[in-house]
Amino acid sequence: MVEEEFSYINVIPFVDIMLVLLTIVLTTSTFMATGLLPVELPRASETQSESLKSLIIEIDVEGSIYLNSRPVNLSDLKDSIKSLDKTTPVLIRADKSIALQVFVDVLDMVKKSRF
Numbered sequence: 728m729v730e731e732e733f734s735y736i737n738v739i740p741f742v743d744i745m746l747v748l749l750t751i752v753l754t755t756s757t758f759m760a761t762g763l764l765p766v767e768l769p770r771a772s773e774t775q776s777e778s779l780k781s782l783i784i785e786i787d788v789e790g791s792i793y794l795n796s797r798p799v800n801l802s803d804l805k806d807s808i809k810s811l812d813k814t815t816p817v818l819i820r821a822d823k824s825i826a827l828q829v830f831v832d833v834l835d836m837v838k839k840s841r842f
Contacts, residue, residue, distance in 0.1 A: 781816040782808070784837070788822045790829045801832065808840040 784804070785793040792799055794807055808817075817837050821830045 781818050782811060784817065784819045784833060786819070786821040786825055786829055786833065788824055790825055792829075792833060801836065804833070805836055805840070808837060811840075813841055 783795055785796070787793070792801065792804055794804055799807065819830070819833060819837070821833075
């Protein structure tokens with residue numbers, strides 16, 4: 728009796744398994760992203776949350792700069808950033824339709840004050 732070698736590989740079971748895995752990953756990632764799973768997160772005391780405050784810099788449509796909801800210009804922003812601790816997190820929120828140069832100027836100023 729002569730055995731013949733396989734000249735092809737059946738990939739249909741492999742594709743079925745991959746589609747099932749893809750469905751599982753997409754389903755679980757949707758639950759994680761939308762927060763539908765009921766999880767009670769631990770809470771910190773008030774003193775800890777006070778020490779973890781961050782600096783929020785916002786840039787509106789006209790290019791005006793706000794530091795923690797207070798309007799400031801670039802020189803005042805520079806002075807305020809230099810007086811802070813270097814470990815304080817900084818969040819820059821910019822409108823999508825501003826001139827990119829305004830954002831780059833603010834980002835550059837933050838980077839220079841951190842080093």
